[in-house]
Amino acid sequence: xxxNERTLLFERSFKIDFKIIIYTGGKLNLMNxxxxxxxGCLLLIPQLVPAAEVNxxxxxxxxxxxxxxxxxxxxxxxxxxxxxxxxxxxxRLKQQPGAVDALLTVDISNLTAIAEAGLFQPVNxxxxxxxxxxxxxxxxxxxxxxxxxxxxxxxxKDRVKLSELSTYEAxxxxxxxxxxxxxxxxxKYNVALISSMIAEHGVAAAKKWLQGxxxxxxxxxxxxxxxxxxxxxQGQCDVAIGNTYxxxxxxxxxxQREWAASVGIFFPNQNDRGTxxxxxxxxxxxxxxxxxxxxxxxxxxxxxxxxxMYAQVNHEYPVKEGVxxxxxxxxFGSSQEGVKKGVFKQDKRNLSEIGSYRKKAIxxxxxxNYDK
Amino acid sequence: MISSLKxxxxxxxxxxxxxxxxxxxxxxxxxxxxxxxxxxWEHLLSTVMPGYLGNTFWLMxxxxxxxxxxxxxxxxxxxxxxxxxxxxxxxxxxLPLAFPGYIIAMVYVELLEYSGPVQSQLRLWFGWNxxxxxxxxxxxxxxxxxxxxSLVLYPYVYLLARTAFLQQSAALLEVGRMLGKSLKNSFIxxxxxxxxxxIAIGVSLALMETLADFGTMQLFAxxxxxxxxxxxxxxTYNAPAAAQLSLSxxxxxxxxxxxxxxxxxxxxxxxxxxxxxxxxxxxLSGIRAITALVFCLLPVTFGFALPAGLLIQWALESWRxxxxxxxxxxxxxxxxxxxxxxxxxxxxxxxxxxxxxxxxRRRVHLAARIxxxxxxxxxxxxxxxxxxxxxxxxxxxxxxxxxxxxxSTGYILSGTVFILIFAYLVRFLxxxxxxxxxxxxxxxxxxxxxxxxxxxxNLQTLKQVHVPLMRGSMLAAGLLVFVDVMKELPATLMLQPxxxxxxxxxxxxxxTEELLKEASLWCLTIVAVGLFPVLFLNRQLRETSPRHYxxx
Numbered sequence: 001x002x003x004n005e006r007t008l009l010f011e012r013s014f015k016i017d018f019k020i021i022i023y024t025g026g027k028l029n030l031m032n033x034x035x036x037x038x039x040g041c042l043l044l045i046p047q048l049v050p051a052a053e054v055n056x057x058x059x060x061x062x063x064x065x066x067x068x069x070x071x072x073x074x075x076x077x078x079x080x081x082x083x084x085x086x087x088x089x090x091x092r093l094k095q096q097p098g099a100v101d102a103l104l105t106v107d108i109s110n111l112t113a114i115a116e117a118g119l120f121q122p123v124n125x126x127x128x129x130x131x132x133x134x135x136x137x138x139x140x141x142x143x144x145x146x147x148x149x150x151x152x153x154x155x156x157k158d159r160v161k162l163s164e165l166s167t168y169e170a171x172x173x174x175x176x177x178x179x180x181x182x183x184x185x186x187x188k189y190n191v192a193l194i195s196s197m198i199a200e201h202g203v204a205a206a207k208k209w210l211q212g213x214x215x216x217x218x219x220x221x222x223x224x225x226x227x228x229x230x231x232x233x234q235g236q237c238d239v240a241i242g243n244t245y246x247x248x249x250x251x252x253x254x255x256q257r258e259w260a261a262s263v264g265i266f267f268p269n270q271n272d273r274g275t276x277x278x279x280x281x282x283x284x285x286x287x288x289x290x291x292x293x294x295x296x297x298x299x300x301x302x303x304x305x306x307x308x309m310y311a312q313v314n315h316e317y318p319v320k321e322g323v324x325x326x327x328x329x330x331x332f333g334s335s336q337e338g339v340k341k342g343v344f345k346q347d348k349r350n351l352s353e354i355g356s357y358r359k360k361a362i363x364x365x366x367x368x369n370y371d372k
Numbered sequence: 373m374i375s376s377l378k379x380x381x382x383x384x385x386x387x388x389x390x391x392x393x394x395x396x397x398x399x400x401x402x403x404x405x406x407x408x409x410x411x412x413w414e415h416l417l418s419t420v421m422p423g424y425l426g427n428t429f430w431l432m433x434x435x436x437x438x439x440x441x442x443x444x445x446x447x448x449x450x451x452x453x454x455x456x457x458x459x460x461x462x463x464x465x466x467l468p469l470a471f472p473g474y475i476i477a478m479v480y481v482e483l484l485e486y487s488g489p490v491q492s493q494l495r496l497w498f499g500w501n502x503x504x505x506x507x508x509x510x511x512x513x514x515x516x517x518x519x520x521x522s523l524v525l526y527p528y529v530y531l532l533a534r535t536a537f538l539q540q541s542a543a544l545l546e547v548g549r550m551l552g553k554s555l556k557n558s559f560i561x562x563x564x565x566x567x568x569x570x571i572a573i574g575v576s577l578a579l580m581e582t583l584a585d586f587g588t589m590q591l592f593a594x595x596x597x598x599x600x601x602x603x604x605x606x607x608t609y610n611a612p613a614a615a616q617l618s619l620s621x622x623x624x625x626x627x628x629x630x631x632x633x634x635x636x637x638x639x640x641x642x643x644x645x646x647x648x649x650x651x652x653x654x655x656l657s658g659i660r661a662i663t664a665l666v667f668c669l670l671p672v673t674f675g676f677a678l679p680a681g682l683l684i685q686w687a688l689e690s691w692r693x694x695x696x697x698x699x700x701x702x703x704x705x706x707x708x709x710x711x712x713x714x715x716x717x718x719x720x721x722x723x724x725x726x727x728x729x730x731x732x733r734r735r736v737h738l739a740a741r742i743x744x745x746x747x748x749x750x751x752x753x754x755x756x757x758x759x760x761x762x763x764x765x766x767x768x769x770x771x772x773x774x775x776x777x778x779x780s781t782g783y784i785l786s787g788t789v790f791i792l793i794f795a796y797l798v799r800f801l802x803x804x805x806x807x808x809x810x811x812x813x814x815x816x817x818x819x820x821x822x823x824x825x826x827x828x829x830n831l832q833t834l835k836q837v838h839v840p841l842m843r844g845s846m847l848a849a850g851l852l853v854f855v856d857v858m859k860e861l862p863a864t865l866m867l868q869p870x871x872x873x874x875x876x877x878x879x880x881x882x883x884t885e886e887l888l889k890e891a892s893l894w895c896l897t898i899v900a901v902g903l904f905p906v907l908f909l910n911r912q913l914r915e916t917s918p919r920h921y922x923x924x
Contacts, residue, residue, distance in 0.1 A: 055870060061881040061882070061884060061885055062695070062698075062873070062878075062881055063694070063695055063881065063882070063885075063890075064885065066695075081870040081871050082870065082871060083868055083869070083870050083871075083872075084865075084868075084873070084877070084881060085865055085866065085868070086865070086884065087602075087605075087606045087752060087862075087865070087866070088606075088752055088755065088756070088865075088866040090609060090611075091611060091756055091759065091866075092759070092866070095759050095760060095763035095764075095786070096759075096763050096766075096783050096786060096787065097767075099782075099783055099787055113609045117609075184590070184593070186603050186607055188607075191607065219486075219512075220512065220593055221593065222512045222593035223481075223485075223512075223593075224886045225886065226886045227485075227487075227886075230487045231486065231487055233487065234486060234487035234492065235501070235502050235503075236486045236487060236502075236503060246886065255689075255889070358607070358608065358609075359608045362603060362607045362608050363415065366415065366416065366419035366420045366603075367419050369419065369420055369423060371593070371595055372420075372423050372595070
């Protein structure tokens with residue numbers, strides 16, 4: 001059983017203490033036994049803590065993050081300890097101050113919500129400031145994006161003419177009746193998209209749009225982003241909303257290539273504000289014990305090597321200027337006017353602002369009963 | 373009567389201490405709920421909540437009747453009749469227990485959705501072009517969820533009902549038969565009422581598991597009350613409101629359980645286990661035997677064989693792409709956690725049930741109910757309820773040691789597997805307590821009076837009289853806890869220590885990146901590891917059941 005150091009420690013100290021108790025012939029009274037036990041725990045703690053380490057709470061799954069951490073450990077000599085957790089990070093950070101040094105997310109919701117709760121500390125690193133453009137950083141330096149992904153329109157290459165597609169707004173038009181698939185509206189990627197609609201048009205108009213989108217759904221919201229591609233492939237719907245990198249990953253797989261090949265990516269809103277972007281990001285916690293190591297981690301992840309890996313392996317958009325897109329990503333939108341080598345117009349609205357409409361977005365999802 | 377014997381105060385003290393300890397999460401939820409800054413009820417009730425409640429109602433009704441039908445009838449067939457293949461079915465019927473709801477949901481949604489292989493094949497065969505050309509029962513629906521969940525949750529009812537049927541005094545049934553009742557009538561009039569407490573526990577476990585589950589329902593695209601809790605907490609980051617919602621779910625369950633108990637308030641039965649009056653099984657032949665076999669085969673096929681087969685196929689396709697190096701440590705972690713929790717759970721369950729039995733105070737009885745509540749609380753909410761008090765304790769100790777000795781103790785309880793095991797106990801003690809209680813229910817008070825009058829203490833009586841008599845129930849309890857810990861996901865995710873993962877969290881890690889095939893090796897192992905205790909338990913149950921003696 002692989003345990004973290006503290007647990008191991010806990011168990012070892014118990015063994016030792018029992019020995020002490022046995023050794024003293026069990027003559028110690030209960031209070032003394034307890035005290036010995038506690039002291040035993042304490043004495044061992046400092047010995048097992050390595051010189052430099054960083055404790056990470058990661059939303060990104062281990063099989064995706066591990067190659068990055070391996071490179072980080074080799075480059076810096078700092079040991080990375082990780083908890084992989086998607087929901088409830090805020091509560092853990094709040095209840096166990098100091099246990100976590102750095103947070104890595106795959107979406108803006110945890111970044112903005114935990115920043116609002118005051119559980120991050122500002123980071124002013126010239127390396128990060130140089131690597132990450134300012135619209136991808138919190139204005140106060142509380143968090144920084146590490147990669148970006150577009151929330152785009154997936155369309156059937158057979159049944160949809162490119163001229164039919166234009167904007168997110170147009171997805172509520174009657175011409176798409178019974179032709180659209182989405183995953184649950186409450187999924188954070190959709191919540192962020194709806195938040196960006198609120199930021200652009202206000203709550204009332206965004207709600208009207210969401211109602212129109214719901215009316216056009218071919219089936220009730222279900223499945224994940226890959227599932228939407230599959231549904232288009234199988235003819236259940238013509239158009240769906242999804243993230244860019246899933247298409248890249250599907251095209252790499254023998255068992256999913258056929259689905260993905262039947263579906264094109266369309267970058268909406270190229271003639272106005274641009275396509276809605278979400279980010280994966282990182283932040284240093286307010287009570288970080290290993291603050292310097294946590295900053296080193298973010299610097300590393302925004303640096304050339306990590307950015308290159310994000311782009312090539314995960315098919316995400318690197319935030320650092322000059323890092324090339326993957327071949328597959330460069331091919332996205334190739335038949336769309338104005339998109340060259342996968343470069344398209346991105347919505348540059350600051351993500352903190354979009355994040356601030358999260359609650360409103362959930363409210364209008366409730367009001368139109370989107371998932372029903 | 374027991375009341376004439378002196379009950380030592382330490383038992384009451386123990387019971388109450390346990391109750392307070394296990395009520396901690398509920399108390400901390402109440403504190404959290406009280407800190408709410410805004411009222412979400414009005415908004416929820418005027419928007420999504422009516423729909424959530426409707427779905428919840430139909431789910432409860434559906435899964436309740438489904439597990440009742442499958443569990444009781446298969447339990448009866450296995451314990452009271454004889455037909456070809458019965459001995460295999462006896463253990464095979466337990467197999468679906470090893471399947472976590474979220475895994476079987478994943479498999480069936482993948483299989484039966486519009487773009488899944490079944491419907492694609494049908495379209496190919498019949499030349500249908502789109503979903504307008506034909507009708508196929510939608511898997512992502514309340515009906516789909518009810519069907520699939522009934523198939524994996526009925527073993528709770530089967531296990532407890534079968535144990536109850538087996539341990540019923542055969543003499544009682546014989547009396548029924550002698551009074552001219554048919555086999556069917558003696559089942560309805562004698563066996564069923566006697567087994568009702570056990571069956572009720574089984575069904576309520578199945579229902580609680582259904583309601584507290586978010587992930588499975590999400591796969592079926594069915595929104596329940598728990599969906600409301602999740603969206604409120606993780607969508608709007610409003611933990612206090614989520615705590616309020618969880619507590620009302622809990623209150624609903626208290627009411628539900630109270631109703632069931634109230635409806636049988638006048639019944640009290642203590643049936644002796646007896647090895648003397650064993651009635652031969654009722655032999656079935658011809659069409660009735662075949663019907664019985666097919667009836668038992670159905671849930672085994674669809675609740676186990678088919679999904680397991682599919683997982684094996686996926687695992688074979690994907691094993692090269694996964695983190696095999698972590699496989700054994702994941703499996704080891706899962707096994708140790710499940711084993712330790714099951715052991716502690718059974719011991720605590722028995723002690724608690726015994727303490728409750730000894731006490732004649734209503735308050736103690738009422739309080740002991742509290743420990744069973746955890747099963748009805750969604751995993752992450754239990755996690756939050758456990759995290760709050762333990763993290764507070766850790767912070768206090770840490771601060772004190774820093775103050776006094778200048779050393780930091782860190783998170784000694786809430787940052788280690790300790791908190792995981794405690795959370796599992798909160799969540800699953802209901803299983804052990806329920807099974808122990810129903811085990812005690814079959815031991816007459818006269819037996820412990822006899823033991824006490826021979827000068828034995830309560831603890832000695834428990835050890836020498838009850839425990840041997842309750843071996844079957846205890847094993848059943850241990851098994852249920854073990855398997856449930858193996859399957860548990862949301863609380864594990866939220867409370868896991870650093871650099872720690874289990875089979876369930878790793879499977880989730882792949883599934884959440886939409887890689888079902890990569891997840892299948894870990895899913896399969898959860899199921900496979902769950903099989904050992906299932907089979908072991910079945911052996912033990914056979915050996916402890918009175919009928920075994922006859923068969924020898």
